[in-house]
Amino acid sequence: MTTRDPSAAGASGAGRVVVLDIVGLQQTHLDEGLAPNVADLLAGKPSGPLEPSFPSVTVPAQTTLSTGQSPAAHGDVSSGEFDRERQVAEFWERDRGGRTRLWEVASDEAGLTTGALFFQHLIGTSADVAVTPSPIEDEDNNLIEMDCWTTPDGFYDDLREEYGHFPLHNYWGPVADERSSEWILAAARESIARSDPDLLWVYVPYLDYDAQRHGPDSPELREAVGVVDDLVGEFLDRLETTPRWAETAVGVVNEYGFNAVDTPVFPNRALREAGLLAVRNDDAGGEKVDIAGSSAFAMVDHQIAHVYTDRPTAARKVLESLPGVDAVLEGEARGDADHPNAGDLVVVADADAWFQYYWWTDDADAPSYATEIDIHAKPGFDPCELFLGDEGLVTLDPTKVSGSHGRIDPDTRGFYGFGGPAAPDGPSDRIVDARRFAPTVADLLGIAEDVSLAFERPSLFAGPQV
Incomplete structure (x- = not known):
């Protein structure tokens, strides 16, 4: 059994950490009162802007957050991969490949029960619970049947019976909206109810759509922040009723912010x-x-x-x-x-x-x-x-x-925060390097010394900001 002993004075430790990657959420949204549920969760807790690694696009950002390493170390430099030998560019490959993220080492090396929902490159993960879209397509990439790859086997069948098929067309495309995020958070609740993971990492995508469609300063995005906050509030209400709530820390993180583009x-x-x-x-x-x-x-x-x-x-x-x-x-x-x-x-x-x-x-x-x-x-x-x-x-x-990202600018910083009863008190509004997020999660769980990931920066609770 792993001993959970976070390194910071005053950090009591967490038996469970749930990470919500709410892509597009920024400090200004909390400052303007657009996300009251998230703000309440993080009140008096460490939170603030997140300085992303370059380039701040989806796969590099996700891998940095979940490994504590820069793209120069982990090798995910784009959401596409260019094979120099085959001279082929391929985007959004589904297999894990050689990637090792925190949920894998926490499971394989520290003996924790882990889960990851809707992050990129999940097929083949050693996490105990995982869900990722894997639609059945013909040779021309036309959808034949909606499906998800899950572990344990049969989990998607159970989710589909309860909540219907994952709404793929609401996950990306002209009709992408909040329904995909709602389904994902329902799957997160089911993951907790069935497997009670010590670490659960969940991707919440909705804000990404309206930030690109309408821009980061648009009324449409402001409204979408409220919609996502309501969904997150409902999820947190359910989480608070679970037996392990008293030992739970909730990490909230956003990979990047958006520039207005024309x-x-x-x-x-x-x-x-x-x-x-x-x-x-x-x-x-x-x-x-x-x-x-x-x-x-x-x-x-x-x-x-x-x-x-x-x-x-x-x-x-x-x-x-x-x-x-x-x-x-x-x-x-x-x-x-x-x-x-x-x-x-x-x-x-x-x-x-x-x-x-x-x-x-x-x-x-x-x-x-x-x-x-x-x-x-x-x-x-x-x-x-x-x-x-x-x-x-x-x-x-x-x-x-109207919105894009990838550059590193003051207006395109992401966001981080740690709330819940097992998160220690701490300062807010300080800018934190994205590479500090994964070691902080590991520190909260007391496994930072037990896993082989080469963190490039320390936990927020282990020393001065770097």
Whole structure:
């Protein structure tokens, strides 16, 4: 049995930690009274802005939060992965791969019961409880049947019987809304009721949609914060009735904030015009990028583009002159993204700009998947999937996008907090490095010395802020 002994004076320790990743939630939302349930949970407890690692996009941010390491160490530098040998860019792969997060080491090495719901790369996790979408699709990525990969086996069948199928179309796409977050929190309640995990990590996605659709300062996002807060309040009300509430700490975290944007930038069009990117017929009336036949290709992800090139000097010259580009980074200048998985060049957009993957200039030449919700086929992240199109399901008008992220700016900090009866009292509003979140969870559980994750920063309760 693991002895739980947090290192900080005054930290009583937690027998259970529940982490809610409420993507898009920021300190200003609490300051303005938009999230009273979260504010009540964290009153008098440590909370404040979170400084994300670079780049602050979904998969790198999630892996940093759950490992205590920067992308330069853990290797997740984008929500897509570029295979240099196969010359293929693949987004939103589902398998765990070689990733080891806190819930895995807490289970495998510290003997705790753990769970993780709806984080990326969960298939194959050693967590005791896990749920992640794994729809059954045909060879063209068309949905045949909704399904989720779960552990234990059969858990999704039970969830479906009680709550219906996971609403995949409300999880991403033009009709994405709060219903997916509501279902996920219901699954979290069931996970606690059935398995009573010592550590449960839950992704709550709703704010992400309206922040991209309408922008971070929009009335739509402010309203959405209230909706999510109500859902979280209901979840907390149920959690308080569980037998272990007195030994529970609740971690609230947000991966990143959003910049208001109005300028889509097209690095692949610029590379094509310069003769560095090649295209070919996609056999469906459009064009697809010929990555293997190109000297440079940009795998875009919000405000960051990873450029894979055998002609870096030529590609740099093209991209540095492109309006909307703030910086072109190479080698050690890539900072937290200085990893072999990163592009030879890492391009950062201006604060009011973002990168779209398009390489065509005439919409008639767009590949067949461009107007579909096809997250695995597109060699770049496509927020246009949040908007209905005139010709297909998805718009080809990138000017509709109003919010993006990826840069590190004061206005795009995330948020952290630790509340509940087992969370120690502490200061609020101080800015904390995202790498401190995982060691703080481990410290609360008393397992920081028992797990093999190489935390790059200390727990919030183990020393001065770094």
